[in-house]
Amino acid sequence: MGGVDVIVVGGRPAGAALAARLASGGASVLLLDRARFPSLPAVPSSPILYPSAMGELDALGVPSEAYDRPEARMRSLMFQFHPWWHTVIPVPDLRGRDYVVGVDRRELDDAIRVRASATPGCESREGWSVRDLVRDADGRVCGVVAAGEDGREERIDAGCVIGADGRFSLVARKAGAPVVDERLEHTSTVWYADWEGVGADCTGEVSGQVVTTGRGLDVLFFKMPGGRTSVNVHARSDRAASGGDAQGAYRATLDALPPVAARLAGARQVSRVVGVKRVGNGYRQAWGPGWALVGDALHYKDPVDGQGIRDALVGARLLAAALLDWREGRPWEEAMARYEAAVRDNTHAMYVATTERLKRELYDEPPVPVIRTLIRWWMTDRTYQDRFLRYLNRELPPDGWVTPRLLAGASVRGLGRDLASLFGR
Numbered sequence: 001m002g003g004v005d006v007i008v009v010g011g012r013p014a015g016a017a018l019a020a021r022l023a024s025g026g027a028s029v030l031l032l033d034r035a036r037f038p039s040l041p042a043v044p045s046s047p048i049l050y051p052s053a054m055g056e057l058d059a060l061g062v063p064s065e066a067y068d069r070p071e072a073r074m075r076s077l078m079f080q081f082h083p084w085w086h087t088v089i090p091v092p093d094l095r096g097r098d099y100v101v102g103v104d105r106r107e108l109d110d111a112i113r114v115r116a117s118a119t120p121g122c123e124s125r126e127g128w129s130v131r132d133l134v135r136d137a138d139g140r141v142c143g144v145v146a147a148g149e150d151g152r153e154e155r156i157d158a159g160c161v162i163g164a165d166g167r168f169s170l171v172a173r174k175a176g177a178p179v180v181d182e183r184l185e186h187t188s189t190v191w192y193a194d195w196e197g198v199g200a201d202c203t204g205e206v207s208g209q210v211v212t213t214g215r216g217l218d219v220l221f222f223k224m225p226g227g228r229t230s231v232n233v234h235a236r237s238d239r240a241a242s243g244g245d246a247q248g249a250y251r252a253t254l255d256a257l258p259p260v261a262a263r264l265a266g267a268r269q270v271s272r273v274v275g276v277k278r279v280g281n282g283y284r285q286a287w288g289p290g291w292a293l294v295g296d297a298l299h300y301k302d303p304v305d306g307q308g309i310r311d312a313l314v315g316a317r318l319l320a321a322a323l324l325d326w327r328e329g330r331p332w333e334e335a336m337a338r339y340e341a342a343v344r345d346n347t348h349a350m351y352v353a354t355t356e357r358l359k360r361e362l363y364d365e366p367p368v369p370v371i372r373t374l375i376r377w378w379m380t381d382r383t384y385q386d387r388f389l390r391y392l393n394r395e396l397p398p399d400g401w402v403t404p405r406l407l408a409g410a411s412v413r414g415l416g417r418d419l420a421s422l423f424g425r
Ligand SMILES: Cc1cc2nc3c(=O)[nH]c(=O)nc-3n(C[C@H](O)[C@H](O)[C@H](O)COP(=O)(O)OP(=O)(O)OC[C@H]3O[C@@H](n4cnc5c(N)ncnc54)[C@H](O)[C@@H]3O)c2cc1C
Pocket: 009, 010, 011, 012, 013, 014, 015, 032, 033, 034, 035, 041, 042, 043, 044, 045, 046, 047, 048, 049, 128, 129, 130, 131, 164, 165, 166, 167, 169, 170, 190, 275, 276, 279, 294, 295, 296, 297, 303, 306, 307, 308, 309, 310, 312
């Protein structure tokens, strides 16, 4: 085997975390990204992080001061079912942090990449675009062809090549990794931009907010570093045609929703609208001879649950362990099969929950009496709210956090509150 032990293509959460862990474990790593840093990812992302993701970053040795800005912490999230009711969901203590945070991807991605570059054994090259994979006589991937910014191509050899190059992965395409378990029936289209001067919601708070119509449209407000607010439109994709004018469609959608228009009345949009149409949901085959995928290259899904970065970091941790085992002598097939099983075990139930949530919240249109009773009783119930956030923080199983007992209890408590307020108690 010539060259380095591992070439990692893509230097954001998945790739940089993987490179840092591999180099810390004694492997020689070349981390290639066509972007220069700090920069926003080419596939737009308006991220919030739950403490589960921050815990992964702590374990990796990425200093939280680099991305966790006090002004972007959200200690409560206001949920408004327009035009019927609203509730404020306090963020409980989630593994030592009682907030979710809006992050600037420029800062976050650069902090992880700096952590990787600072590890002896890791060479990081920016502005290098991988164009092809190199295979040996047996068809095993053993390197890449990459081009620098001057267009000059170089062949680089390695023991294996990892695609951490995002949801439109070139490594997956060149390796011939098929898509498996794709769910495209209920997809969303997302548009967002940053704003300054966003006003308070109807409770008087300037914090995170989700406005939902129950009719295929949500608008989400997230606090961001520097006092900005990210305002996101999340709509069922079959109704979100922009006619080529994303800015016009974005503003028209915001203006048409009174609680959103009220918060934006004195505000200024300070970035251009970006987004993704018909956000895909799926997995790809995880590995083959001499190659493997991690992060969005392996598993991509709708951003509604805000799990992408956490999953990329966990995937990197699992793949690093498998690759270090392989380097110690475990057969490639065995190490990779264990990796694939571990990632699936860690992400698949959440994937199912996210795709079911998309259907339920964007495509099913509950009757108004149900929105005004059952859904309100559940969403305003403190036990339900606490379990909802613990599920998003991956402390409760995605397929087990809602139980018939929870719903029955929340319904009884909600009905009790309604009766008490009806009779003035
Ligand atoms: C609209 C939207 C909103 C989202 N919001 C959230 C959120 O709130 N919270 C959350 O946790 N997640 C969110 N996500 C998901 C999150 O952005 C991704 O899960 C995360 O970025 C995946 O990280 P990654 O390292 O796998 O890939 P990416 O971040 O996509 O990085 C891939 C890297 O590979 C490089 N690359 C690609 N091709 C090549 C090549 N040929 N040669 C060299 N380099 C290459 C790219 O330049 C890029 O730097 C959102 C996603 C979308 C689409």
